[in-house]
Amino acid sequence: MKEFIPETVEDILTWMTPKGVNNSKFFESPQSWAKLRHEAVTAATAMGWLQEYKDLLRFFILVAPHRATKNVIAVLDEKFENRI
Numbered sequence: 001m002k003e004f005i006p007e008t009v010e011d012i013l014t015w016m017t018p019k020g021v022n023n024s025k026f027f028e029s030p031q032s033w034a035k036l037r038h039e040a041v042t043a044a045t046a047m048g049w050l051q052e053y054k055d056l057l058r059f060f061i062l063v064a065p066h067r068a069t070k071n072v073i074a075v076l077d078e079k080f081e082n083r084i
Helices: 009-013 033-046 048-063 068-076 078-084
Strands: 003-006 019-022
Touching: 003 009, 009 048, 033 068, 048 068
Parallel strands: none
Antiparallel strands: 003 019
């Protein structure tokens, strides 16, 4: 799994960011289903401030799909709304 993490959190809403970190991660083999579910449910809380921009975010990832990180998708995923 690869992810670019901008230096400032607000830069997730920009097209290009000059500073940040490339983060790479391998899943465990075998991977715990409970651990994967926990990561998915807690991902939206890491970007809680994006909740207020949810309507804009739906369209933003259409024009900037490279910004559709697991945290952004977790905010948009309505299944997880009740668990946050």
